[in-house]
Amino acid sequence: MKLDLKQHLKEMISAPGLSGYETPIREIIRTAWQPLSDEIRVNNLGSLQAIQRGEGPEPRPRVMIAAHMDAIGLMVTGIDEGFLRFMQVGGVDPRILPGQMVTVHATNAEVARDLPAMVVMPPPALLPKDGKSGPLPQKYLLVDTGLTPDEVNNLVRVGDVISFATEPMELCSESISGHTLDNRASVAAVTVALEMLSKRKHLWDVMAVATSQEEVGGIGAMTDAVAIKPDFAIVIDVTFAKAPGGAGIGNFEMGKVTPLTWGSCNHPALHKAMQATADEYEINVAKELAPTGSGTDAWDIQVAEAGIPVIELGIPLRYMHTPVEVVSLKDIRRAGRLMAEFIAGLPLDFMKTVIWE
Amino acid sequence: MAKHDNSTKFNPQMGDAELALLTRLCNAVSVSGDEQEVRAIVTEELRDFADFTKVDAMGNVLVRREGTAESRVRVMIAAHMDEVGFMIVKDEGDGVLEFRVIGGVDPRQLVGKPVTIGRDHVPGVIGAKAIHLTTPEERKQVLKVDQLRIDIGPGSDPKVKVGDRGTFATKLAVLGPSIRSKALDNRLGVFNLIQLVKHAPENVDLLAAFTVQEELGLRGAKIAAFAFDPEIGIAMDSTPANDLPHYDGFENTSHNTKLGDGPAIYIMDRGTIGDQRLIKWLIESAEAEKIPWQFRQPGMGGTDAGEIHKTRAGVPSVSVSVPQRYLHSAAGLIRIEDELNTLKLIHSALIRLDKSILNHQEKK
Numbered sequence: 001m002k003l004d005l006k007q008h009l010k011e012m013i014s015a016p017g018l019s020g021y022e023t024p025i026r027e028i029i030r031t032a033w034q035p036l037s038d039e040i041r042v043n044n045l046g047s048l049q050a051i052q053r054g055e056g057p058e059p060r061p062r063v064m065i066a067a068h069m070d071a072i073g074l075m076v077t078g079i080d081e082g083f084l085r086f087m088q089v090g091g092v093d094p095r096i097l098p099g100q101m102v103t104v105h106a107t108n109a110e111v112a113r114d115l116p117a118m119v120v121m122p123p124p125a126l127l128p129k130d131g132k133s134g135p136l137p138q139k140y141l142l143v144d145t146g147l148t149p150d151e152v153n154n155l156v157r158v159g160d161v162i163s164f165a166t167e168p169m170e171l172c173s174e175s176i177s178g179h180t181l182d183n184r185a186s187v188a189a190v191t192v193a194l195e196m197l198s199k200r201k202h203l204w205d206v207m208a209v210a211t212s213q214e215e216v217g218g219i220g221a222m223t224d225a226v227a228i229k230p231d232f233a234i235v236i237d238v239t240f241a242k243a244p245g246g247a248g249i250g251n252f253e254m255g256k257v258t259p260l261t262w263g264s265c266n267h268p269a270l271h272k273a274m275q276a277t278a279d280e281y282e283i284n285v286a287k288e289l290a291p292t293g294s295g296t297d298a299w300d301i302q303v304a305e306a307g308i309p310v311i312e313l314g315i316p317l318r319y320m321h322t323p324v325e326v327v328s329l330k331d332i333r334r335a336g337r338l339m340a341e342f343i344a345g346l347p348l349d350f351m352k353t354v355i356w357e
Numbered sequence: 358m359a360k361h362d363n364s365t366k367f368n369p370q371m372g373d374a375e376l377a378l379l380t381r382l383c384n385a386v387s388v389s390g391d392e393q394e395v396r397a398i399v400t401e402e403l404r405d406f407a408d409f410t411k412v413d414a415m416g417n418v419l420v421r422r423e424g425t426a427e428s429r430v431r432v433m434i435a436a437h438m439d440e441v442g443f444m445i446v447k448d449e450g451d452g453v454l455e456f457r458v459i460g461g462v463d464p465r466q467l468v469g470k471p472v473t474i475g476r477d478h479v480p481g482v483i484g485a486k487a488i489h490l491t492t493p494e495e496r497k498q499v500l501k502v503d504q505l506r507i508d509i510g511p512g513s514d515p516k517v518k519v520g521d522r523g524t525f526a527t528k529l530a531v532l533g534p535s536i537r538s539k540a541l542d543n544r545l546g547v548f549n550l551i552q553l554v555k556h557a558p559e560n561v562d563l564l565a566a567f568t569v570q571e572e573l574g575l576r577g578a579k580i581a582a583f584a585f586d587p588e589i590g591i592a593m594d595s596t597p598a599n600d601l602p603h604y605d606g607f608e609n610t611s612h613n614t615k616l617g618d619g620p621a622i623y624i625m626d627r628g629t630i631g632d633q634r635l636i637k638w639l640i641e642s643a644e645a646e647k648i649p650w651q652f653r654q655p656g657m658g659g660t661d662a663g664e665i666h667k668t669r670a671g672v673p674s675v676s677v678s679v680p681q682r683y684l685h686s687a688a689g690l691i692r693i694e695d696e697l698n699t700l701k702l703i704h705s706a707l708i709r710l711d712k713s714i715l716n717h718q719e720k721k
Contacts, residue, residue, distance in 0.1 A: 081602045093488040093496060096469030099687035101527065116532050118690070120683055121465065123599040125611040131604065135465065135499055140604055144682065146532030146690050148617075169471060169480040169526075171510025172452050177471070177482050244453050244506035245486035254511045295489070318508065319484035322469040326482065326508060 003195050005188060005329055008032060009168075009176055012184040016105060016114075016163040018089050019070040019213045022046045029069060029187060029210045036194040037208070043227055046212035047220040052194060056203035056348050063343055064207045064230035064308075065193065066221050066297045067186035068214030068237065071179070072321055074102065074119075074143070074162035082149030083142040084117075086162060090215030094138040096322045101165040104145060108157035115155065116165065117145040166323040173255060174330055179323035183214065185315045185332055186236040192336025193343070200344045211297055218300030225304035231351050232270060232309040234339060235298040238327070239288060241316030250288045252316040255328035258283065258335045259314035263290030265298040269354045270311035277342040283334060288314050309354050313338065360405040367556040369700040371693050376531070378402070378551070382544040383529045386473055388442030388522040389459050389572045392416055393476070395438040395547060399567045406555050417577045418567040419584060424559040430710050433564040433587035433672070434553060434703070435578050435661040436546030437571030437594070440539070441685050442524030445474065445507070445517065452514075454481070454507040459522065460572035464502050466686040472507055474523035477516040481509040481523070525687040534692055535616075541689040542595040543571070545679045549593050549700045558708045568661055575628070578661035582668035588712070589635065590665035590674035593703065595689070596621050596653050598680035613656065614680035616692045619649030620699035623676040626656065628663025632673035638714050639675065642706035648698050653678065673715060677703060 017025030026048050034040055037050035048069070054060050072090030079085075084104065098121040106113045120142050124132045131140045143162060145152055164179035171177050190208050197206055207228045212220030214237075225233065239259050240248030252259055260266075260274055278285040290312075293299050298312045313335050318326040371379075378398075385394035399418050400410065409421040418438070423429070441460030448454055454474075458464075468485045483505050488496075509517055529538035538544075550565050557563040564585040568577035571594075582590065600615040614621040622639050623631045643650040666674035679699045682690040 083602060091488050093485065093491065095465065095496065095500060096485050099466045099470060099683070101688065116530055116537070118537065118683075118688055120601070121463075121686075122601045122604070123597070123611075125599065126601055126603045126609060128604055133499075135497065142601060144690060146535030146537055148534065151533060166471060167528075169482070171480060171482075171508070172514050173510055173512030175510035175512075177480070177508075177510070240487060240490065243484060243486075244449075244508065245484060245504070246490050248487075248490060319469070319482070320487035320489060322485050322487075324469050324471060324482035324484055326484070326510065328511065 003191060005192065005332065008191060009184060009188045012187060013168050013178040013180050016103065017069060017071050018073040018161045018163060019216045021161050022070050022212045025069050026210065032191050033194060033208065036198045043224055045220050045223050047224045048210040049224060049228065050208045052197055052206040054202050054204040060205045061231045061348060061351065062205040062207055062228065064209060064225065064228050064233040065190050065339060066209045066211050066224065066233060066235045066301060067190045068183045068220065068297055069187050069210035070212055070215055071163065072215050073164060076156060076158055076160045076162065078158060079152060079156060082147065082152045083144055084156065086143055089161065091321055095135045097138065097141055098136060100323055102143060103163045103165045104143065104156060105161050105163065106155040107160055109155050113155055115145045117143050120144050164323040171326060173328065175254065175326055175328045177324050177326045179325065181317055181325040181327045182238045182320055185238055185317065185327045189236055189315060189332045189335040192333055193339040196337065196340035197343060200340065202344045203348050204343060204346045206343055214297055218297050221297035222300035222304055225301045225308055229305065230308060232354060233301045235296055235301060235310055235312040236335060237296040237314065238317040238320065239314030240320060241318045243318040250286065252286065254316050254318065255330045256284060257286045258331065258338055259288035259316065260285050261290045261294050261312040262287045263293065265290055265293045265302065266311045267309035267354060270309055273353065274311050274342055277345060278338060281341050283338050367704050369552065369697045371697060379544065379548050380529045382548055383538040383540050386478060386524055387438055387440055388524055389439040389570045391522045392438040392569045399547065399551060402551050403554050413580060413584060415577050415580060416569045417581045419581060420554055420565040422554050422557045422563040422565065424557065424561050426560040429560055429562050430712055431562045431564060431588045432591065432707065432710065433566055433582060433585045433665060434550055434591045434593060435566040435568050435581065435665060436550040437543045437568045437577065437661060438547055439569055439572050440524060441572050442522055445519050445521045448519055452509045452511050454509065456507055458502055460685065462685050465499055467502065467505055468500050470687050471526040472523050473526040474517050475521035479509060479514055479517050480526060481507045484508050527688045534694065535690050536693060537688045537690050539688050541681055541691055542684045545595055545691065545696055546593040552700055553704060556704060561707050561710060571661055575661050575664040579664040582665040582672065586669060587672055590662060590672045592660035592662035592665065592676040594660040594676060594678045595681045595684060596658065596678035597684055598682045613654050614651055616680055616682065617695065618651040619695060620702045621651055621653040621678045621680050623653050624655050626659045628659035629666055629674060629676065631675045634714050635673055635675035639677065639702065639706050642709055643702050646701065646705045648702050650702060
């Protein structure tokens with residue numbers, strides 16, 4: 001069956017799955033990856049690992065593709081007259097929070113319930129001096145479920161997680177907006193790669209991983225790397241696109257280019273090899289300069305066990321860690337295709353070329 | 358003869374049909390100065406129920422529904438159709454649009470929100486710089502409107518033009534006993550006034566003013582009141598319920614109104630001292646019908662009554678609002694029972710209305 005990329009992505013960004021609570025998104029990815037894999041399993045910390053076996057003789061070399069599936073969000077820390085106080089899971093600028101639609105995953109009652117709710121800013125009269133003007137510190141923000149205090153006390157408990165609930169939107173030029181496109185956009189690119197590779201001859205084993213707990217520090221990926229012991233790894237994550245308000249070093253235009261990291265988080269030989277594949281197939285790539293690392297799973301996979309060579313791809317994204325992130329489907333397709341062409345072209349002795357000058 | 362539903366037995370409820378109408382009203386984009394979408398819904402809903410309908414010079418919809426009783430009171434009820442939002446002022450290319458706010462919106466409510474633009478409801482977002490790229494110093498500053506942009510995606514859409522208006526894209530949702538939606542200020546009033554025209558009692562000539570540009574200073578109500586020349590004026594609107602906990606656990610004594618405590622009757626706001634005779638009439642009606650009610654704490658803010666009561670030689674006026682949390686943001690929140698009790702209160706008060714309530718008490 002042909003992959004409907006837009007639908008696949010919209011389904012993924014409609015699903016919850018905060019760091020450490022990835023089950024809902026993992027099951028959606030499992031459904032998409034199962035028919036494309038020979039074997040699928042869940043690691044001890046919740047990552048999903050799909051294996052697509054290669055045609056080389058055993059023992060075959062293995063490449064790991066990692067894209068984290070967990071989402072940033074909020075967690076209930078207290079209940080006050082039916083309103084919820086909360087903290088963050090992952091990094092959120094509190095300035096984007098007032099007026100956000102969210103879902104409280106309430107677990108206090110016998111049957112868990114998802115409660116539609118919103119983050120609210122109390123009126124100035126109820127706030128101290130530092131809350132009367134300027135950005136409201138997160139400790140003063142509340143979540144309102146619209147329920148009565150009794151209902152809230154029955155349903156919600158401290159520790160319940162809260163997801164962003166922005167609905168997916170289709171914007172111009174095949175772009176999609178919503179929450180958690182960081183990093184479901186990259187998971188979608190892995191699905192594209194797996195689909196292409198399922199119809200192509202490849203010698204290497206492909207171990208696709210939707211990692212858990214990236215937003216709290218590469219926890220899933222560092223354990224996946226140990227479990228899988230790949231010869232090398234490809235990490236794919238979103239990166240800063242050119243956007244109003246400011247971009248990163250790369251200033252990548254959306255829909256135009258696939259960034260390849262260049263810095264301490266990648267092996268230079270892998271960068272060159274990936275660049276060569278891009279040149280061969282006329283895939284537009286650019287150097288993403290990462291002088292001190294890129295803040296992704298790559299950082300932890302590199303230092304797993306005795307060390308693993310890594311290369312990293314990016315998908316340009318606007319407004320990272322807000323509930324209105326924007327990506328282009330073109331960038332997802334291109335990144336998926338680059339990974340598939342690269343892996344399909346890997347000779348059995350490829351690792352002999354991954355050496356230091 | 359206009360169509361009419363059985364007035365004295367009117368029992369307001371929020372069934373499927375009512376919720377569908379309220380949803381249509383709330384999801385419509387009707388920013389001050391371009392109220393066309395709500396105007397179209399009002400006109401269509403009341404086509405068979407009005408004795409007279411007119412769209413005036415500013416776009417107010419003026420609907421007259423005449424009673425059949427011998428002695429009738431000419432009551433003007435106003436509900437504003439407009440909502441806060443923005444106008445696109447510059448197309449910077451590549452789907453990036455500069456905008457200015459229309460009406461009172463705290464810029465802190467704009468960041469990171471989905472929006473909808475123009476008659477075609479083109480989707481867009483108001484983004485913010487990634488947290489990874491901001492400094493702690495930057496995060497202490499409020500993002501001002503001229504620093505924000507609407508993004509409709511890389512490229513462009515010919516359906517979006519400079520001058521188009523738009524607003525938050527939030528869709529109406531029922532949250533248990535509550536409704537969450539944008540523009541509840543004042544689609545609730547519009548919804549209630551539509552119901553009142555359909556179920557108007559025979560002892561009043563109901564002069565229903567669906568007004569424009571309330572958010573820019575009660576501008577539509579001024580000319581509507583002049584045209585209608587009523588004996589009594591009522592503004593139906595929405596007022597803040599600041600009934601949240603105090604950060605330090607102190608008692609909240611400045612709640613304005615509280616959700617669930619019933620319709621809010623105004624004594625005084627920035628623009629109007631409510632007519633004492635009308636306040637008494639509303640309270641007596643509520644008590645007689647056992648409808649919960651509350652006073653809105655006297656204070657700032659205002660309604661269309663601010664203009665209506667100053668019209669011609671003066672019009673005794675009062676305001677009644679549905680309490681609402683978080684007005685002028687991506688979504689407000691109301692209790693369904695407050696909404697129904699507000700409609701019930703006005704309807705049962707109208708049934709009891711008699712010109713004699715306007716007689717001034719003589720000093721003994």
